[in-house]
Amino acid sequence: MNRPRRDPRGERAGQRVGGVQGAAPAGGHARPRFDLFGAPQPGAVRNAVSNAGSFAVRRDPRAHWAAAMTRGGARPRFDLSLLGQNLLGQGLLIQARALDAQAAAPELAPQAPQVRIIDDPAFLVLALADAPGGHLTTQDRQLLGAARLLADAGGGAVLLLASLMPEDSSAAGADRVAGLCGDDADGRADALAAAIAALAPRHVLFAETPTGGDLARRVAVRLDEPLFCGAEQISAKSIARPARGRTVERRSTPPRLITLADGAAAPHGRVVHEARPVELPRPAPRESFILAVEEVPADPATVALGEADFVLSAGHGVSDFEAFRALAVALRATPGASRMVCDAGLMPRAAQVGASGTVLAARCYFALGIAGAPQHLQGIAGCEHVLAVNIDLHAAMVARAGLAIVQDAQLVMPALLKALHEEAGA
Numbered sequence: 001m002n003r004p005r006r007d008p009r010g011e012r013a014g015q016r017v018g019g020v021q022g023a024a025p026a027g028g029h030a031r032p033r034f035d036l037f038g039a040p041q042p043g044a045v046r047n048a049v050s051n052a053g054s055f056a057v058r059r060d061p062r063a064h065w066a067a068a069m070t071r072g073g074a075r076p077r078f079d080l081s082l083l084g085q086n087l088l089g090q091g092l093l094i095q096a097r098a099l100d101a102q103a104a105a106p107e108l109a110p111q112a113p114q115v116r117i118i119d120d121p122a123f124l125v126l127a128l129a130d131a132p133g134g135h136l137t138t139q140d141r142q143l144l145g146a147a148r149l150l151a152d153a154g155g156g157a158v159l160l161l162a163s164l165m166p167e168d169s170s171a172a173g174a175d176r177v178a179g180l181c182g183d184d185a186d187g188r189a190d191a192l193a194a195a196i197a198a199l200a201p202r203h204v205l206f207a208e209t210p211t212g213g214d215l216a217r218r219v220a221v222r223l224d225e226p227l228f229c230g231a232e233q234i235s236a237k238s239i240a241r242p243a244r245g246r247t248v249e250r251r252s253t254p255p256r257l258i259t260l261a262d263g264a265a266a267p268h269g270r271v272v273h274e275a276r277p278v279e280l281p282r283p284a285p286r287e288s289f290i291l292a293v294e295e296v297p298a299d300p301a302t303v304a305l306g307e308a309d310f311v312l313s314a315g316h317g318v319s320d321f322e323a324f325r326a327l328a329v330a331l332r333a334t335p336g337a338s339r340m341v342c343d344a345g346l347m348p349r350a351a352q353v354g355a356s357g358t359v360l361a362a363r364c365y366f367a368l369g370i371a372g373a374p375q376h377l378q379g380i381a382g383c384e385h386v387l388a389v390n391i392d393l394h395a396a397m398v399a400r401a402g403l404a405i406v407q408d409a410q411l412v413m414p415a416l417l418k419a420l421h422e423e424a425g426a
Protein backbone atom coordinates (compact mmCIF):
# COMPACT_ATOMS: atom_id res chain seq x y z
CA MET A 1 0.00 0.00 0.00
CA ASN A 2 1.28 3.43 -0.95
CA ARG A 3 0.66 5.65 2.13
CA PRO A 4 2.37 9.08 2.39
CA ARG A 5 4.53 9.38 5.47
CA ARG A 6 3.73 12.00 8.19
CA ASP A 7 6.24 14.41 9.64
CA PRO A 8 4.70 15.65 12.95
CA ARG A 9 7.71 17.88 13.76
CA GLY A 10 7.50 19.59 10.40
CA GLU A 11 3.74 20.13 10.80
CA ARG A 12 4.19 21.73 14.20
CA ALA A 13 7.10 23.91 13.06
CA GLY A 14 4.91 25.14 10.19
CA GLN A 15 2.28 26.34 12.61
CA ARG A 16 4.64 28.25 14.91
CA VAL A 17 3.63 31.91 15.05
CA GLY A 18 5.89 33.45 17.69
CA GLY A 19 8.75 32.81 20.08
CA VAL A 20 12.20 31.77 19.24
CA GLN A 21 13.54 28.84 21.16
CA GLY A 22 16.17 30.07 23.60
CA ALA A 23 15.35 33.80 23.26
CA ALA A 24 12.25 35.93 23.91
CA PRO A 25 11.05 37.87 20.86
CA ALA A 26 10.25 41.60 21.01
CA GLY A 27 6.49 40.80 21.02
CA GLY A 28 6.81 39.14 24.39
CA HIS A 29 6.30 35.32 24.21
CA ALA A 30 9.32 33.55 25.60
CA ARG A 31 7.87 30.20 24.63
CA PRO A 32 6.86 29.26 21.09
CA ARG A 33 3.13 29.48 20.31
CA PHE A 34 1.21 27.54 17.69
CA ASP A 35 -1.69 28.72 15.54
CA LEU A 36 -3.71 25.53 15.20
CA PHE A 37 -6.47 27.22 13.14
CA GLY A 38 -4.29 29.19 10.77
CA ALA A 39 -2.96 28.24 7.37
CA PRO A 40 0.22 26.22 7.46
CA GLN A 41 3.36 28.36 7.48
CA PRO A 42 6.00 27.82 4.86
CA GLY A 43 7.99 24.82 5.79
CA ALA A 44 5.11 22.72 7.02
CA VAL A 45 5.07 19.28 5.57
CA ARG A 46 1.41 18.41 5.45
CA ASN A 47 -0.23 15.64 3.63
CA ALA A 48 -3.69 14.18 3.24
CA VAL A 49 -3.46 12.07 6.37
CA SER A 50 -2.31 14.87 8.68
CA ASN A 51 -4.91 17.29 7.33
CA ALA A 52 -7.67 14.84 8.12
CA GLY A 53 -6.77 13.93 11.63
CA SER A 54 -3.95 15.75 13.39
CA PHE A 55 -5.62 19.02 14.49
CA ALA A 56 -7.30 19.05 17.86
CA VAL A 57 -8.81 22.45 18.59
CA ARG A 58 -8.17 23.55 22.11
CA ARG A 59 -11.24 24.27 24.25
CA ASP A 60 -11.55 27.52 26.13
CA PRO A 61 -14.34 26.88 28.67
CA ARG A 62 -14.44 30.53 29.78
CA ALA A 63 -15.06 31.71 26.21
CA HIS A 64 -17.82 29.11 25.84
CA TRP A 65 -19.64 30.30 28.97
CA ALA A 66 -19.10 33.96 28.09
CA ALA A 67 -20.59 33.29 24.67
CA ALA A 68 -23.65 31.59 26.15
CA MET A 69 -24.35 34.39 28.63
CA THR A 70 -27.72 36.09 28.02
CA ARG A 71 -28.33 39.67 28.98
CA GLY A 72 -31.15 41.27 30.92
CA GLY A 73 -31.23 39.72 34.41
CA ALA A 74 -29.73 40.96 37.64
CA ARG A 75 -27.70 37.74 37.88
CA PRO A 76 -25.78 36.15 34.98
CA ARG A 77 -27.82 33.58 33.08
CA PHE A 78 -26.64 31.13 30.46
CA ASP A 79 -28.50 29.85 27.43
CA LEU A 80 -27.32 26.25 27.50
CA SER A 81 -28.86 25.55 24.09
CA LEU A 82 -26.02 27.64 22.70
CA LEU A 83 -23.49 25.21 24.06
CA GLY A 84 -23.42 22.44 21.46
CA GLN A 85 -23.18 18.78 22.40
CA ASN A 86 -19.70 18.57 20.97
CA LEU A 87 -17.84 21.61 22.25
CA LEU A 88 -14.58 20.57 20.72
CA GLY A 89 -13.73 22.97 17.97
CA GLN A 90 -17.06 24.80 18.02
CA GLY A 91 -16.02 27.78 20.11
CA LEU A 92 -16.19 30.37 17.35
CA LEU A 93 -19.46 29.02 15.99
CA ILE A 94 -21.05 29.10 19.44
CA GLN A 95 -19.77 32.60 20.08
CA ALA A 96 -21.17 33.83 16.75
CA ARG A 97 -24.59 32.22 17.39
CA ALA A 98 -24.72 33.69 20.88
CA LEU A 99 -23.87 37.17 19.64
CA ASP A 100 -26.51 36.86 16.90
CA ALA A 101 -29.12 35.76 19.44
CA GLN A 102 -28.23 38.62 21.77
CA ALA A 103 -28.34 41.18 18.99
CA ALA A 104 -31.75 39.91 17.86
CA ALA A 105 -33.26 39.83 21.37
CA PRO A 106 -34.56 43.09 22.83
CA GLU A 107 -32.97 44.22 26.09
CA LEU A 108 -34.89 42.37 28.79
CA ALA A 109 -36.00 44.41 31.78
CA PRO A 110 -35.58 42.63 35.12
CA GLN A 111 -39.02 41.20 35.91
CA ALA A 112 -40.74 41.62 39.26
CA PRO A 113 -41.35 38.21 40.90
CA GLN A 114 -44.87 36.85 40.43
CA VAL A 115 -46.89 36.71 43.65
CA ARG A 116 -49.27 33.80 44.19
CA ILE A 117 -52.47 34.88 45.92
CA ILE A 118 -54.91 32.41 47.48
CA ASP A 119 -58.05 34.39 48.34
CA ASP A 120 -60.41 31.66 49.42
CA PRO A 121 -58.42 28.65 50.64
CA ALA A 122 -60.15 25.31 51.11
CA PHE A 123 -58.34 24.86 54.43
CA LEU A 124 -55.44 26.25 56.46
CA VAL A 125 -52.06 24.84 57.45
CA LEU A 126 -50.45 26.62 60.40
CA ALA A 127 -46.65 26.83 60.69
CA LEU A 128 -45.20 27.97 64.01
CA ALA A 129 -41.83 29.60 63.35
CA ASP A 130 -39.26 30.17 66.08
CA ALA A 131 -37.97 33.23 64.16
CA PRO A 132 -35.52 34.42 66.85
CA GLY A 133 -35.09 38.18 66.58
CA GLY A 134 -37.61 38.28 63.72
CA HIS A 135 -35.43 36.23 61.33
CA LEU A 136 -36.50 32.91 59.88
CA THR A 137 -34.00 30.15 60.66
CA THR A 138 -33.17 27.39 58.18
CA GLN A 139 -35.48 25.07 60.13
CA ASP A 140 -38.28 27.67 59.99
CA ARG A 141 -37.93 27.73 56.21
CA GLN A 142 -38.07 23.94 56.10
CA LEU A 143 -41.23 24.13 58.22
CA LEU A 144 -42.81 26.48 55.69
CA GLY A 145 -41.65 24.20 52.86
CA ALA A 146 -43.44 21.27 54.54
CA ALA A 147 -46.53 23.41 55.17
CA ARG A 148 -46.61 24.29 51.46
CA LEU A 149 -46.44 20.58 50.58
CA LEU A 150 -49.53 19.92 52.69
CA ALA A 151 -51.41 23.06 51.59
CA ASP A 152 -50.70 22.81 47.86
CA ALA A 153 -52.07 19.27 47.71
CA GLY A 154 -55.63 20.47 48.39
CA GLY A 155 -55.77 24.19 47.68
CA GLY A 156 -55.04 25.34 51.21
CA ALA A 157 -53.14 28.35 52.48
CA VAL A 158 -50.22 28.56 54.88
CA LEU A 159 -50.55 30.79 57.92
CA LEU A 160 -47.23 31.64 59.53
CA LEU A 161 -47.31 32.39 63.23
CA ALA A 162 -44.40 33.88 65.14
CA SER A 163 -43.87 36.10 68.15
CA LEU A 164 -41.83 38.56 66.04
CA MET A 165 -43.03 38.78 62.44
CA PRO A 166 -40.23 37.90 59.97
CA GLU A 167 -39.72 40.17 56.97
CA ASP A 168 -39.07 37.44 54.39
CA SER A 169 -42.26 35.40 55.01
CA SER A 170 -43.60 35.81 51.47
CA ALA A 171 -40.50 34.36 49.82
CA ALA A 172 -40.51 31.55 52.38
CA GLY A 173 -44.01 30.54 51.19
CA ALA A 174 -46.54 32.08 53.64
CA ASP A 175 -49.98 33.11 52.34
CA ARG A 176 -50.99 34.70 55.63
CA VAL A 177 -48.96 35.92 58.60
CA ALA A 178 -50.01 36.66 62.14
CA GLY A 179 -48.27 37.55 65.39
CA LEU A 180 -48.66 35.13 68.26
CA CYS A 181 -49.26 36.98 71.51
CA GLY A 182 -48.20 35.74 74.92
CA ASP A 183 -45.30 36.75 77.14
CA ASP A 184 -44.22 33.26 78.13
CA ALA A 185 -44.61 29.68 76.89
CA ASP A 186 -47.93 29.25 78.75
CA GLY A 187 -49.35 32.46 77.32
CA ARG A 188 -48.29 31.51 73.77
CA ALA A 189 -49.79 28.02 74.17
CA ASP A 190 -53.10 29.59 75.27
CA ALA A 191 -53.05 31.99 72.31
CA LEU A 192 -52.29 29.18 69.88
CA ALA A 193 -54.97 26.89 71.30
CA ALA A 194 -57.50 29.74 70.88
CA ALA A 195 -56.34 30.33 67.29
CA ILE A 196 -56.64 26.62 66.46
CA ALA A 197 -60.17 26.52 67.94
CA ALA A 198 -61.20 29.57 65.88
CA LEU A 199 -59.52 28.73 62.55
CA ALA A 200 -59.86 24.92 62.62
CA PRO A 201 -56.66 24.34 60.54
CA ARG A 202 -56.14 20.95 58.92
CA HIS A 203 -52.51 20.76 60.11
CA VAL A 204 -50.35 22.63 62.62
CA LEU A 205 -46.59 22.27 62.16
CA PHE A 206 -43.92 23.02 64.77
CA ALA A 207 -40.14 22.77 64.50
CA GLU A 208 -38.65 20.12 66.79
CA THR A 209 -36.51 22.71 68.60
CA PRO A 210 -36.46 23.61 72.32
CA THR A 211 -38.97 26.45 71.71
CA GLY A 212 -41.15 24.84 69.02
CA GLY A 213 -41.15 21.38 70.61
CA ASP A 214 -42.12 22.79 74.02
CA LEU A 215 -45.00 24.81 72.53
CA ALA A 216 -46.22 21.79 70.54
CA ARG A 217 -46.45 19.60 73.65
CA ARG A 218 -48.25 22.29 75.66
CA VAL A 219 -50.79 22.79 72.86
CA ALA A 220 -51.30 19.03 72.43
CA VAL A 221 -52.13 18.75 76.14
CA ARG A 222 -54.50 21.75 76.00
CA LEU A 223 -56.35 20.36 72.95
CA ASP A 224 -56.10 16.75 74.18
CA GLU A 225 -54.93 15.65 70.75
CA PRO A 226 -52.13 13.28 69.68
CA LEU A 227 -48.86 14.87 68.56
CA PHE A 228 -46.65 13.28 65.89
CA CYS A 229 -43.15 14.19 67.15
CA GLY A 230 -39.90 14.49 65.23
CA ALA A 231 -41.15 13.62 61.73
CA GLU A 232 -38.21 13.04 59.41
CA GLN A 233 -40.18 12.57 56.19
CA ILE A 234 -43.31 14.37 55.14
CA SER A 235 -45.48 14.40 52.03
CA ALA A 236 -49.11 15.29 51.36
CA LYS A 237 -50.17 11.70 52.06
CA SER A 238 -47.73 10.32 54.60
CA ILE A 239 -45.43 11.19 57.42
CA ALA A 240 -42.68 9.07 58.99
CA ARG A 241 -40.27 9.01 61.90
CA PRO A 242 -37.85 6.44 63.26
CA ALA A 243 -38.86 4.48 66.34
CA ARG A 244 -37.37 1.89 68.75
CA GLY A 245 -33.85 3.26 68.55
CA ARG A 246 -34.15 3.86 64.80
CA THR A 247 -34.65 0.15 64.12
CA VAL A 248 -38.17 0.63 62.71
CA GLU A 249 -40.06 3.39 60.96
CA ARG A 250 -43.43 4.65 62.11
CA ARG A 251 -45.53 5.91 59.19
CA SER A 252 -49.03 7.35 59.08
CA THR A 253 -51.20 9.87 57.25
CA PRO A 254 -50.32 13.41 58.43
CA PRO A 255 -52.28 14.12 61.66
CA ARG A 256 -53.22 17.60 62.83
CA LEU A 257 -50.35 18.32 65.24
CA ILE A 258 -46.86 17.59 63.93
CA THR A 259 -43.33 18.50 64.96
CA LEU A 260 -40.67 18.31 62.24
CA ALA A 261 -37.03 17.30 62.73
CA ASP A 262 -34.28 19.36 61.12
CA GLY A 263 -33.97 18.48 57.43
CA ALA A 264 -37.39 16.82 57.12
CA ALA A 265 -38.38 19.02 54.17
CA ALA A 266 -36.74 21.36 51.71
CA PRO A 267 -37.38 25.08 52.14
CA HIS A 268 -39.92 26.56 49.73
CA GLY A 269 -37.97 28.18 46.94
CA ARG A 270 -39.98 28.94 43.84
CA VAL A 271 -43.03 31.20 43.94
CA VAL A 272 -43.42 34.23 46.18
CA HIS A 273 -46.61 34.13 48.27
CA GLU A 274 -48.78 36.95 49.48
CA ALA A 275 -47.98 36.95 53.25
CA ARG A 276 -51.18 38.89 53.99
CA PRO A 277 -51.30 40.02 57.66
CA VAL A 278 -54.31 38.65 59.58
CA GLU A 279 -55.58 39.16 63.14
CA LEU A 280 -55.90 36.22 65.50
CA PRO A 281 -58.53 35.91 68.21
CA ARG A 282 -57.07 36.78 71.62
CA PRO A 283 -57.49 34.24 74.43
CA ALA A 284 -59.25 35.24 77.62
CA PRO A 285 -56.64 36.55 80.10
CA ARG A 286 -55.95 34.13 82.89
CA GLU A 287 -54.29 34.45 86.23
CA SER A 288 -50.57 33.80 86.06
CA PHE A 289 -48.05 33.25 88.82
CA ILE A 290 -45.37 34.84 86.65
CA LEU A 291 -45.25 38.57 87.33
CA ALA A 292 -42.79 39.70 84.63
CA VAL A 293 -40.85 38.08 81.82
CA GLU A 294 -37.66 39.58 80.47
CA GLU A 295 -35.13 38.00 78.12
CA VAL A 296 -31.58 38.66 79.29
CA PRO A 297 -29.18 38.34 76.32
CA ALA A 298 -26.08 36.25 76.98
CA ASP A 299 -22.70 38.01 77.07
CA PRO A 300 -21.12 37.15 73.68
CA ALA A 301 -17.63 37.31 75.17
CA THR A 302 -18.34 34.45 77.58
CA VAL A 303 -21.02 32.40 75.82
CA ALA A 304 -19.93 28.90 74.75
CA LEU A 305 -18.68 28.92 71.15
CA GLY A 306 -21.07 26.12 70.16
CA GLU A 307 -24.06 28.19 71.29
CA ALA A 308 -22.93 31.56 69.93
CA ASP A 309 -25.12 33.24 67.33
CA PHE A 310 -22.40 35.40 65.76
CA VAL A 311 -18.72 34.35 65.72
CA LEU A 312 -15.81 36.54 64.64
CA SER A 313 -12.83 34.34 63.97
CA ALA A 314 -9.12 35.07 63.46
CA GLY A 315 -6.77 33.04 61.28
CA HIS A 316 -3.09 33.11 60.44
CA GLY A 317 -3.71 36.23 58.30
CA VAL A 318 -4.48 38.29 61.43
CA SER A 319 -1.53 39.91 63.17
CA ASP A 320 -3.26 42.82 64.96
CA PHE A 321 -5.05 40.99 67.79
CA GLU A 322 -5.80 44.21 69.67
CA ALA A 323 -7.95 45.38 66.74
CA PHE A 324 -9.47 41.88 66.48
CA ARG A 325 -10.60 41.89 70.13
CA ALA A 326 -11.91 45.46 69.85
CA LEU A 327 -13.88 44.48 66.73
CA ALA A 328 -15.36 41.42 68.47
CA VAL A 329 -16.59 43.68 71.31
CA ALA A 330 -17.95 46.32 68.91
CA LEU A 331 -19.80 43.71 66.83
CA ARG A 332 -21.04 41.87 69.96
CA ALA A 333 -19.56 38.70 68.46
CA THR A 334 -18.04 35.67 70.17
CA PRO A 335 -14.31 35.39 69.32
CA GLY A 336 -13.11 32.24 67.58
CA ALA A 337 -9.90 31.19 65.83
CA SER A 338 -8.35 28.71 63.44
CA ARG A 339 -6.09 25.95 64.75
CA MET A 340 -2.98 27.79 63.49
CA VAL A 341 -3.76 30.71 65.79
CA CYS A 342 -4.54 28.49 68.79
CA ASP A 343 -1.39 26.42 68.20
CA ALA A 344 0.61 29.66 68.22
CA GLY A 345 -0.91 30.51 71.63
CA LEU A 346 -2.52 33.72 70.32
CA MET A 347 -6.02 32.55 71.27
CA PRO A 348 -7.18 29.96 73.84
CA ARG A 349 -7.74 26.39 72.67
CA ALA A 350 -11.46 26.75 73.59
CA ALA A 351 -11.77 29.28 70.75
CA GLN A 352 -10.72 26.80 68.05
CA VAL A 353 -13.33 26.35 65.35
CA GLY A 354 -13.31 23.17 63.30
CA ALA A 355 -13.35 19.40 63.28
CA SER A 356 -10.93 19.11 66.20
CA GLY A 357 -12.28 22.26 67.88
CA THR A 358 -15.90 23.38 68.17
CA VAL A 359 -18.56 22.78 65.54
CA LEU A 360 -20.62 25.96 65.35
CA ALA A 361 -24.36 26.48 65.12
CA ALA A 362 -23.99 30.23 64.59
CA ARG A 363 -26.25 32.17 62.26
CA CYS A 364 -23.31 34.29 61.10
CA TYR A 365 -19.59 33.45 60.88
CA PHE A 366 -17.08 36.20 60.09
CA ALA A 367 -13.64 34.79 59.14
CA LEU A 368 -10.62 37.11 59.11
CA GLY A 369 -7.47 35.79 57.38
CA ILE A 370 -8.59 32.14 57.41
CA ALA A 371 -7.74 29.95 54.42
CA GLY A 372 -10.68 27.57 54.85
CA ALA A 373 -8.96 24.20 55.30
CA PRO A 374 -11.42 21.25 55.15
CA GLN A 375 -11.03 20.65 58.90
CA HIS A 376 -11.96 24.29 59.56
CA LEU A 377 -14.88 24.30 57.11
CA GLN A 378 -16.33 21.23 58.85
CA GLY A 379 -16.78 23.40 61.92
CA ILE A 380 -18.86 26.01 60.10
CA ALA A 381 -20.95 23.72 57.87
CA GLY A 382 -24.12 24.66 59.77
CA CYS A 383 -23.59 28.44 59.68
CA GLU A 384 -26.24 30.26 57.66
CA HIS A 385 -24.19 33.30 56.65
CA VAL A 386 -20.42 33.38 56.16
CA LEU A 387 -18.35 36.53 55.65
CA ALA A 388 -14.65 36.39 54.81
CA VAL A 389 -11.73 38.80 54.67
CA ASN A 390 -8.72 37.42 52.84
CA ILE A 391 -6.00 38.73 50.54
CA ASP A 392 -6.34 35.59 48.40
CA LEU A 393 -9.34 35.68 46.05
CA HIS A 394 -9.02 31.94 45.50
CA ALA A 395 -9.01 30.93 49.19
CA ALA A 396 -11.56 28.19 50.01
CA MET A 397 -13.05 30.44 52.70
CA VAL A 398 -13.77 33.11 50.07
CA ALA A 399 -15.51 30.45 47.97
CA ARG A 400 -17.59 29.37 51.00
CA ALA A 401 -18.51 32.95 51.97
CA GLY A 402 -21.69 34.68 50.89
CA LEU A 403 -19.83 37.99 51.10
CA ALA A 404 -16.06 38.35 50.86
CA ILE A 405 -13.68 41.30 51.10
CA VAL A 406 -10.39 40.69 49.28
CA GLN A 407 -8.18 42.93 51.36
CA ASP A 408 -5.62 42.92 54.17
CA ALA A 409 -7.41 42.08 57.45
CA GLN A 410 -5.21 44.65 59.25
CA LEU A 411 -6.80 47.36 57.07
CA VAL A 412 -10.37 46.03 57.20
CA MET A 413 -10.55 45.74 61.00
CA PRO A 414 -9.83 49.43 61.82
CA ALA A 415 -12.07 50.52 58.95
CA LEU A 416 -14.95 48.44 60.34
CA LEU A 417 -14.28 49.73 63.85
CA LYS A 418 -14.37 53.32 62.56
CA ALA A 419 -17.65 52.69 60.71
CA LEU A 420 -19.20 51.09 63.81
CA HIS A 421 -18.10 53.97 66.06
CA GLU A 422 -19.46 56.52 63.58
CA GLU A 423 -22.76 54.64 63.43
CA ALA A 424 -22.92 54.45 67.23
CA GLY A 425 -22.16 58.20 67.45
CA ALA A 426 -24.83 59.06 64.91
Ligand SMILES: Cc1cc2nc3c(=O)[nH]c(=O)nc-3n(C[C@H](O)[C@H](O)[C@H](O)COP(=O)(O)OP(=O)(O)OC[C@H]3O[C@@H](n4cnc5c(N)ncnc54)[C@H](O)[C@@H]3O)c2cc1C
Pocket (backbone or CB within 6 Å): 314, 315, 316, 317, 318, 337, 338, 339, 340, 341, 352, 353, 354, 355, 356, 357, 358, 368, 369, 370, 371, 372, 373, 374, 375, 376, 379, 389, 390, 391, 392, 395, 407, 408, 409, 410
Ligand atom coordinates in the same frame (compact mmCIF):
# COMPACT_ATOMS: atom_id res chain seq x y z
C1 LIG B 1 -6.16 16.24 61.91
C2 LIG B 1 -6.25 17.71 61.71
C3 LIG B 1 -7.26 18.41 62.32
C4 LIG B 1 -7.36 19.77 62.16
N1 LIG B 1 -8.37 20.46 62.78
C5 LIG B 1 -8.50 21.76 62.59
C6 LIG B 1 -9.55 22.50 63.21
O1 LIG B 1 -10.37 21.97 63.94
N2 LIG B 1 -9.62 23.83 62.98
C7 LIG B 1 -8.74 24.49 62.17
O2 LIG B 1 -8.89 25.71 61.98
N3 LIG B 1 -7.74 23.81 61.59
C8 LIG B 1 -7.59 22.49 61.79
N4 LIG B 1 -6.54 21.83 61.21
C9 LIG B 1 -5.52 22.63 60.52
C10 LIG B 1 -5.95 23.01 59.12
O3 LIG B 1 -5.63 21.98 58.24
C11 LIG B 1 -5.24 24.31 58.68
O4 LIG B 1 -3.84 24.11 58.81
C12 LIG B 1 -5.60 25.53 59.47
O5 LIG B 1 -7.01 25.64 59.55
C13 LIG B 1 -5.03 26.77 58.77
O6 LIG B 1 -5.30 27.89 59.51
P1 LIG B 1 -5.37 29.32 58.82
O7 LIG B 1 -6.37 29.29 57.76
O8 LIG B 1 -5.55 30.31 59.92
O9 LIG B 1 -3.90 29.52 58.26
P2 LIG B 1 -3.29 29.47 56.80
O10 LIG B 1 -3.55 28.16 56.18
O11 LIG B 1 -1.87 29.89 56.93
O12 LIG B 1 -4.09 30.56 56.00
C14 LIG B 1 -3.97 31.93 56.24
C15 LIG B 1 -4.92 32.64 55.31
O13 LIG B 1 -4.86 34.02 55.59
C16 LIG B 1 -4.73 34.75 54.38
N5 LIG B 1 -3.98 35.94 54.71
C17 LIG B 1 -2.64 36.09 54.88
N6 LIG B 1 -2.33 37.35 55.21
C18 LIG B 1 -3.49 38.02 55.25
C19 LIG B 1 -3.85 39.37 55.53
N7 LIG B 1 -2.93 40.27 55.87
N8 LIG B 1 -5.14 39.71 55.48
C20 LIG B 1 -6.11 38.81 55.15
N9 LIG B 1 -5.83 37.54 54.86
C21 LIG B 1 -4.55 37.13 54.93
C22 LIG B 1 -4.03 33.84 53.44
O14 LIG B 1 -4.37 34.18 52.11
C23 LIG B 1 -4.60 32.49 53.84
O15 LIG B 1 -5.75 32.22 53.11
C24 LIG B 1 -6.43 20.45 61.36
C25 LIG B 1 -5.43 19.74 60.71
C26 LIG B 1 -5.34 18.40 60.88
C27 LIG B 1 -4.25 17.67 60.18
